[in-house]
Amino acid sequence: MHQKENVNYLNVEYGIKSWLFTKDHKRIGVMYLIAVTLFFIVGALAALGVRLELLTPEGDLMSSDAYNRFFTMHGVIMIFLFLIPSIPAVLGNFVLPIMIGARDLAFPRINLLSWYIFIFSGIIGIIGILKGGIDTGWTFYTPYSSIYSHTPVVLVAFAAFLVGFSSILTGLNFIATVHTMRAPGLSWFRLPLFVWAMYATSLVIMLGTPVVAITLVLLILDRAVGLGIFNPTLGGDPVLFQHLFWFYSHPAVYIMILPAMGVVSEVVSAFSRKKVFGYKFIVYSSMAIAVIGFLVWGHHMYTSGQSALSGIVFSILTVLVGVPTAVKILNWTVTLYRGSVSFEAPMLYALGFMGLFIIGGLTGLFLAALGTDVHLHDTYFVVAHFHYTMVGGAIMGFLAGLHYWWPKITGRMYPEFLGKFGAIVVFVGFHLTFLPQFVAGYLGMPRRYHYYVPEFQFYNILSTAGATILGAGMILVIGYLVWSARYGEKAVSNPWRAVGLEWETASPPHPHNFEEVPRVEWDAYDYEYKYKKEGVSFA
Amino acid sequence: MKGIEFFPQVASTIAPSVDKLFFFLVALTIFFTVVLYGLIIYFSVKFRRKEENEIGRDFQSLALEISWTVAPIFLVLFIFYWGVKVYFMQVVPPEDSIEYQVVGKQWMWYFQHPNGKREINELHVPKGQNIVLKMISQDVIHSFFVPAFRIKRDVLPGRYTVAWFNATKKGKFHLFCAEYCGLDHSRMIGRIIVMEPEEYELWLEEGSVVSQKEDKPIPPEEKGKILFGKLGCGSCHRAEDSPLAPSLVGKYGTEVELSDGSTVKVDDDYLRESILDSQAKIVKGYNPIMPVYAGQLSEEDVMNLVAYIKSLGASEK
Numbered sequence: 080m081h082q083k084e085n086v087n088y089l090n091v092e093y094g095i096k097s098w099l100f101t102k103d104h105k106r107i108g109v110m111y112l113i114a115v116t117l118f119f120i121v122g123a124l125a126a127l128g129v130r131l132e133l134l135t136p137e138g139d140l141m142s143s144d145a146y147n148r149f150f151t152m153h154g155v156i157m158i159f160l161f162l163i164p165s166i167p168a169v170l171g172n173f174v175l176p177i178m179i180g181a182r183d184l185a186f187p188r189i190n191l192l193s194w195y196i197f198i199f200s201g202i203i204g205i206i207g208i209l210k211g212g213i214d215t216g217w218t219f220y221t222p223y224s225s226i227y228s229h230t231p232v233v234l235v236a237f238a239a240f241l242v243g244f245s246s247i248l249t250g251l252n253f254i255a256t257v258h259t260m261r262a263p264g265l266s267w268f269r270l271p272l273f274v275w276a277m278y279a280t281s282l283v284i285m286l287g288t289p290v291v292a293i294t295l296v297l298l299i300l301d302r303a304v305g306l307g308i309f310n311p312t313l314g315g316d317p318v319l320f321q322h323l324f325w326f327y328s329h330p331a332v333y334i335m336i337l338p339a340m341g342v343v344s345e346v347v348s349a350f351s352r353k354k355v356f357g358y359k360f361i362v363y364s365s366m367a368i369a370v371i372g373f374l375v376w377g378h379h380m381y382t383s384g385q386s387a388l389s390g391i392v393f394s395i396l397t398v399l400v401g402v403p404t405a406v407k408i409l410n411w412t413v414t415l416y417r418g419s420v421s422f423e424a425p426m427l428y429a430l431g432f433m434g435l436f437i438i439g440g441l442t443g444l445f446l447a448a449l450g451t452d453v454h455l456h457d458t459y460f461v462v463a464h465f466h467y468t469m470v471g472g473a474i475m476g477f478l479a480g481l482h483y484w485w486p487k488i489t490g491r492m493y494p495e496f497l498g499k500f501g502a503i504v505v506f507v508g509f510h511l512t513f514l515p516q517f518v519a520g521y522l523g524m525p526r527r528y529h530y531y532v533p534e535f536q537f538y539n540i541l542s543t544a545g546a547t548i549l550g551a552g553m554i555l556v557i558g559y560l561v562w563s564a565r566y567g568e569k570a571v572s573n574p575w576r577a578v579g580l581e582w583e584t585a586s587p588p589h590p591h592n593f594e595e596v597p598r599v600e601w602d603a604y605d606y607e608y609k610y611k612k613e614g615v616s617f618a
Numbered sequence: 619m620k621g622i623e624f625f626p627q628v629a630s631t632i633a634p635s636v637d638k639l640f641f642f643l644v645a646l647t648i649f650f651t652v653v654l655y656g657l658i659i660y661f662s663v664k665f666r667r668k669e670e671n672e673i674g675r676d677f678q679s680l681a682l683e684i685s686w687t688v689a690p691i692f693l694v695l696f697i698f699y700w701g702v703k704v705y706f707m708q709v710v711p712p713e714d715s716i717e718y719q720v721v722g723k724q725w726m727w728y729f730q731h732p733n734g735k736r737e738i739n740e741l742h743v744p745k746g747q748n749i750v751l752k753m754i755s756q757d758v759i760h761s762f763f764v765p766a767f768r769i770k771r772d773v774l775p776g777r778y779t780v781a782w783f784n785a786t787k788k789g790k791f792h793l794f795c796a797e798y799c800g801l802d803h804s805r806m807i808g809r810i811i812v813m814e815p816e817e818y819e820l821w822l823e824e825g826s827v828v829s830q831k832e833d834k835p836i837p838p839e840e841k842g843k844i845l846f847g848k849l850g851c852g853s854c855h856r857a858e859d860s861p862l863a864p865s866l867v868g869k870y871g872t873e874v875e876l877s878d879g880s881t882v883k884v885d886d887d888y889l890r891e892s893i894l895d896s897q898a899k900i901v902k903g904y905n906p907i908m909p910v911y912a913g914q915l916s917e918e919d920v921m922n923l924v925a926y927i928k929s930l931g932a933s934e935k
Binding site (some may be wrong): 126143144147157183214216220223226227278303311312314316352353354356357360363381382383384387390391394395396401402404406407408409410412413415416417418419420421422430433437440441442444445447448449450451452453454456457458518521522523526527528529532533534537541543575606607608615616 | 622623624625626635636638639640643646647650651655656657658661663665666667668671672673675676677678679682683686687690691694695697700701702703704705706707708709710724757759760761763764765768769770771774775777780792794795796797798799800801802803805807830861895898900904912
C-alpha cells in the first residue's frame with residue numbers, strides 16, 4: 080500500500096535541474112556532501128599509494144617522482160577539497176539555518192555560487208592530477224615551487240586560490256545569517272554551540288583566506304612571469320612565502336578543527352541529555368582560539384632562519400593556544416558527569432574525537448616548545464601530530480555530526496550496529512596508523528621521504544597495517560551510509576530525543592524548514608524544560 | 619628489517635638536554651591521557667543511561683572552570699620557558715667554535731674543513747670540539763638534520779645560516795635533508811663521522827677525497843686570496859682606501875655608512891651580497907662601478923672570498 084509522504088525538501092521537486100539550480104541550503108549541503116566524499120576518496124587513494132610504498136625502505140612500488148606527486152596530491156586534496164569544506168559546507172549548510180529557526184541562509188544565491196566555485200576549482204585540481212599532478216608538497220614552498228618544479232604548479236595553485244572564494248562566501252553567509260536571522264527569543268547565549276563554532280570559523284575564514292589568495296597569486300606570478308618576490312637570485316625572499324603561507328594555513332587548522340569541536344559539543348550534550356558544562360567558557364574558548372590562532376604562524380619556522388626573538392614570541396603564543404583547547408576537552412568530559420549517557424554511533428565518534436584530540440593536543444606541546452621542536456620539526460612526529468588533530472579531530476567530528484544529523488538529512492536511520500562497529504574500527508585503525516609515527520619521528524625519520532633508512536621500517540609496517548584497518552573502516556562507513564540513504568529504516572523527527580530546533584522539524588525537513596517561525600523560550604540543551612513541556616516523566 | 623630501535627642515539631652535548639625536556643613531555647602526555655581517558659570511561663560507565671526517559675542532572679561550577687583555565691597557563695608557560703632554555707643552547711654557538719663550510723645542492727651536501735679539505739655527503743669531525751657550520755644552499759631550501767645530535771637548521775638560498783654541535787661519541791651518524799627539496803629529497807642523506815681528535819688529524823693529512831688534483835688541501839682564506847687575485851679585486855680594493863673603492867682591511871665586523879645614509883654591519887651576508895649583487899648597497903662616497911658577480915661564482919667561491927676578507931680584518935687590526 081502506498082502512502083503519500085509529507086512534502087519535504089527531497090521530494091518537493093525531482094530531476095537533476097531541480098538540484099543544480101536549487102537555492103535550498105539543505106540541497107546545497109547534500110551536493111557538498113557528495114562532492115567532498117568524492118574528493119575524500121581520491122585523497123584516500125593517494126594516501127594508500129604512499130603507505131604501500133613505505134612498507135619497505137626501498138622505492139620498489141613507484142619512482143621518487145611518482146611518490147612525491149602522491150603525497151602532494153594527498154595533502155592538497157584532503158586539505159583544500161575535503162577538510163576545510165567538510166563540516167562547514169556540508170553540516171553547517173544543512174543544519175545551521177535550521178538550528179537558528181531560519182528558512183534559509185541570508186544569501187541563498189551566493190550559497191549556490193560558492194558550491195559552483197568549489198566544484199569548478201575541484202575540477203581544475205583534478206585536471207592538474209590528470210596532467211600528472213604536482214610535486215611541491217601541499218605547502219608549495221618556494222623557490223622549489225616557483226622555479227624548480229617541472230609540474231603544473233600554476234594550475235593547482237590557481238585551483239587552491241579559487242577554492243578560497245568558496246570558503247569566503249560561505250563564511251560571509253554564515254555570519255550574516257547568524258546576525259540577522261535568529262528566531263524570536265534565540266539570543267546569542269542561547270545559540271547552540273555548533274552555531275558559535277561556525278561563527279568563529281567564519282571569522283577565521285574571512286580574515287585568513289584572502290591572505291593565502293594573495294600569496295598564491297604572488298607564487299603564480301613568480302612562476303609564470305618571473306616576478307621574483309620569493310626568488311633569492313632576483314633579490315626576493317623564499318622565507319617570506321612561508322610567513323605569508325602560514326599566516327593563513329595555521330588559522331586554517333582552526334578552520335578544520337573548530338567546526339568539529341562544535342559538533343562534539345552538540346553530540347556530547349545530546350547523548351548525555353543535559354546542558355553542556357560551562358557553555359560560556361566553550362563559547363569564549365572558541366573565540367580565543369580564533370583570535371590567538373592568527374598569532375602563532377611562526378611556529379612552523381623555528382628552524383627556518385627566523386630570529387631567536389621571533390621564535391620565542393611565537394612559542395609563547397603557541398603554548399597559550401593550548402589553554403582554550405584544554406578547557407574544551409575538560410568541559411566535555413565533565414558534561415558526562417551526572418549525565419544520562421548512551422552510546423550510539425555519533426557519541427562513539429564524539430568520544431573518539433576526545434580520545435584522539437587529547438593526544439593530538441598534548442603532542443602539540445612538543446612542537447610548540449622550541450627545544451624539542453628543533454629536533455622534531457619536519458619529521459614523522461609532526462605528521463603524526465597533525466593527523467591526530469586533523470584526522471582524529473576533524474574527521475571524527477565530521478563523522479560524529481554526519482551520523483547525528485543523518486536521520487535529519489536523509490530521513491533514514493543508518494544501521495546502528497554497523498555504525499558502532501565502524502566507529503570502533505576507525506578508532507583502532509587510526510591509533511595503529513599514527514602512534515608508531517611519533518616514535519619514527521623521534522628517531523629522526525624526516526617527512527616526505529620516499530627512501531628511508533632500514534631502522535625505521537618496523538614503525539612503517541605498523542603504520543601501513545593501521546592504515547589498512549582505517550581504510551577498511553572508512554569503506555564500511557561510506558558503504559552503509561549510502562545503503563541506508565535508500566533502504567534505511569524511516570527516521571522520526573527526533574530519533575535521539577535531543578533538544579534543538581533541528582529536532583522540532585520533520586525528518587527530512589520541509590522545504591522551508593518550519594511550518595511556522597518557531598519561538599525559542601529555552602536555553603540551549605535545556606532537557607528539563609523540554610521533557611517537562613512534553614509531559615514526559617523523567618528520572 | 620633491521621633491529622627495532624626505540625631511542626635515537628645520544629651523541630652531542632645538547633642531545634641529553636633535548637631528551638630531558640622530551641621525556642618530561644612524554645610523561646606529561648601519558649599522565650594526562652591516562653587521567654582523561656580514565657575520567658571519560660568512568661563517567662561513561664557510571665552515568666550510563668539506565669532507563670529510556672532518564673535525563674541528566676545539570677551540573678555547573680565556576681570554580682572548577684576558572685581553576686582549569688588558570689592552572690594550564692602556568693604549566694604551559696613552564697614548558698615554554700624550558701623550551702627556550704634548551705633552544706638557546708641549540709642556536710648560540712660557543713665563542714671557540716671552529717667553522718666548517720656547508721653548501722647544500724639538489725641533492726648533495728658539500729663540506730669544507732678549516733684546512734681546506736673537501737668532502738661530499740660525509741663529514742669527518744673530531745670528538746669533543748665545538749663545531750659551527752656555516753651553511754648556504756645553491757638552489758632550493760634544504761635542512762641540515764642530524765638526529766643523533768638533535769640539531770636541525772634550514773639551509774637557505776641567498777642567506778647564510780648556522781648550526782653548531784659538539785659530538786660526544788665516536789661513530790657514524792645519519793645526516794638527513796629535512797626540508798623537502800624535490801625529486802631525490804629522500805636520497806639527500808649523508809653521514810657525520812666522529813673521530814678521536816688524533817685520528818682526525820691523521821685523516822686530514824690524507825689529502826682530498828673530492829679531487830685528485832688537490833693533493834694538499836688549501837685553507838679557505840688562502841683559496842679566497844688566490845681567487846681575489848685572479849678576479850683582479852685588488853686593483854680597486856687596495857690596502858688603503860682608494861678613490862675607486864674602500865679598502866677591505868680591518869673592515870669585517872665594523873659598521874659602515876651607505877650612500878643612502880643608512881648603516882650596515884659588515885658580516886658574512888653583507889659581504890656575500892656585495893660580491894654577487896654589488897650595486898645593492900654602496901658605501902658612502904663611492905660610485906657603483908663594481909661588476910656584478912652573480913652567476914659567475916659558486917657559493918663555495920664566495921665563502922672562500924668571504925673567509926679571505928674576514929682574515930684581513932682579523933690580522934691587520
